[in-house]
Amino acid sequence: MFLRLVADSFSRRPRHKLLTGAALALGMAVATAALSVSLDVGDRLAHEFRSLGANLMVTPHADSLPLEIGGVDYRPVNAGAYLPEADLGKLKTIFWRNNIVGFAPALEAPVDAWTKSSQTYSAPAAEAHATLIGTWASHTVAIPDGSTYISGIEKTNPWWQVDGRWFKDNADECVVGKSFAARSGVKIGNVLNISAAHKNLSLLVTGILSGGGPEDDAIVAPIAIAQEIAGKPGEYRRLYVSALTKPEDDFGRRDPHTLAPADYERWYCTPYISSIALQINQVLPGADVRVIRRVADGEGAVLTRVRTLLWLVTFASLLAAALAVGASSAASVMERRTEIGLMKALGAGSGTVGFLLAAEQLLLALVGGGLGYALGIFLARLIGQRIFGAVPEFSFFVLAVIVGLAAIVTLLGSAIPLRRASRYEPAPILRGE
């Protein structure tokens, strides 16, 4: 009988139920979309921040003081310490290895450079004192566990644009900075002759690099060539690491040496920039791992703000959804005064009537909430695709919150009119007063 009453109520006034259900579904759809977007946004934005490039720099610990102005080291090649390139695979063995999105070593060498054409014509015969930066463009790194990983300057310095193409890792090729190219008249496809203390090399120019920094005045070539020129086979002087991190909070800023063992564990197992720096230091002996403050701190500040802001907006949307759904379910109960009066006149107790109406509302909440969830996920995918070019990941948390919210809100919304309904005297209602 109970089920029949519920079924009857749905089939007798399909339009009404449809309206209430639609309001519910719409509200829940918007709430779902807002919630899944803001759950996802932290990770997505952290990835976006990697477009600022490396946030960690590794240098040899025993290094003499670099005389570096504007990215160019003025020390002679034989001064200072170096680090072995062969160790770099170990970076992908640390605890937060999956958070390391790219790394590239660099070795600079002072060279003289000239092209055939500049030699023939009267223009400066040689570009004396140019800098050659040796690095990886896109290099396959062997990882100690047997796998390989592709990394290079394209990942750590994504703002470097190459007109043409990058050099191949083991070829006699190079790209030249755009200011260098403009000054010396080098074009793509030319052969650039390089000479250093005891080496003479000919490199094919495969691209013109524009980066907006000192690299615009330099020649960028595979690191093996720089090592050959500098006479430091298999070594590098500087390593850039780009890692996904969690913004440092008060706990993250504490000195790890002063932490209790349990806290240390927690600190070590959180992807703070400083704990990743420590882990890199552990696999690269003799290295100094430094946090590039302007990138790391800027990222932390902006991410924290945006997250707080989005949570506020999401909270507002959940509140608004709750209000909308509550109001429409209250309306749907209030409309049925006559029916309630009739049921009571026929001898139904307030409890039975309330139970019946609550069951109807819950059924509506489940159907409407489910539909709204599906619609909301679609909406969230649309937003994610438009803004980040990637869809948010599926999360059970959102489903649970949405269905729970739908049920609670419809029940609360109908509870107030139901309480009033339970006090109704059947006679005046049936008389139409």
Place this chain on the structure above:
Amino acid sequence: MPDRKMFWRIIRRLLTANRGRFLVILLALGAGATITAALLNLQVDAKRRLSSEFRTLGANVVVTPRSATSLSNGTLDESVANRIPKQSEGGTVGVVSFLYVVANASVDQQQKHSQAVVAGISGDPLSSVAPFQETSHTASTHGSSFCEVGTEIARQLQANIPARLVLQVEAVSVSCPVSGVLSFGGSEDNQIFLPDMAAAQRLARLPGRISLIQLSVPGTPQSIARYIDSLAQRIPEADVHGIRQFTEGEARIYNRISGILSATVALVLVLTGLCVMAAMTNVAMERRNDVGLMKAIGGATRRVLRLFLAEAAILGLTGGIIGAAIGILLSMWLGKAVFGIAARPRLIVYPVAVALTIIVAIAGAYPLRRLANIRPAAVFRGEA
């Protein structure tokens, strides 16, 4: 005109007859307007704040000598820094001039010495263009001739506070007490910062010259690009360019964040609209009996409808005005919670929020349209 007088009299009665109901509707409308106004205001403000938040990334524009083949040679006149406008569309621009010179640095009364890069700085505080963490510092920076050192220098020379550094280039020497040890995580860690620009110029033997100027320009990506263009015209003798790493990265992130903000705010606005509409539908449905009565005693459908739409508009206006005012206050408080500075109220938000509320309130009365088909007799018989 008695007709109009009657009209308003009925409206007054409609609104005051049931005070409790009136308050509930006003609350729903007010809540909608509050959320609308708060979010709109916060959104306008947040985008502006975010672009200034990006300045924690430091300099994004540099001015370098045009003739330079690399940063080590070629200099600018120091007066160039005075021709840089301190205000951009986005706020105050941080301007710091640098002069680099390689000097022999040693700590007073110690044997240790090393070649080091000394950067003479002038203009705004160094932190406005090169963010750092201060590992140690002293408050007593009396006099102008003190210097700050990068962590690497401090480690190599053991130049900690309050050691006295002696910087020497050939016969010229400058000495200064160390007032702070700074960690940048870049090549600045190997530099000594001398806020006494004249002393650096004496060391470099380049009186009145500087190597480059770093600028930290706040604002949206478009306004930064405009600033760079106008600066390049203003200083034709120098090369003005954005630091691609930061200008591009910032533009990308800024666009993402403002996109996500707009999307969520739009979602919430749809929701509040829905919420207000649900409340108004409620009112409309309750009016069935009144409509029936009015029609029974000869009210034309159009006049009856006009009456109820006027009621909806009045409710919307009142709720909107109260809600928008609360909303703007709320957004100021939220702005303080998120960005540490109260959001500035935008006047445009106020009429927009009120108008939106009225539109939604009238749209919510849309089911009244169906009342036009009500046959009074059916209503009075209690059929519905």
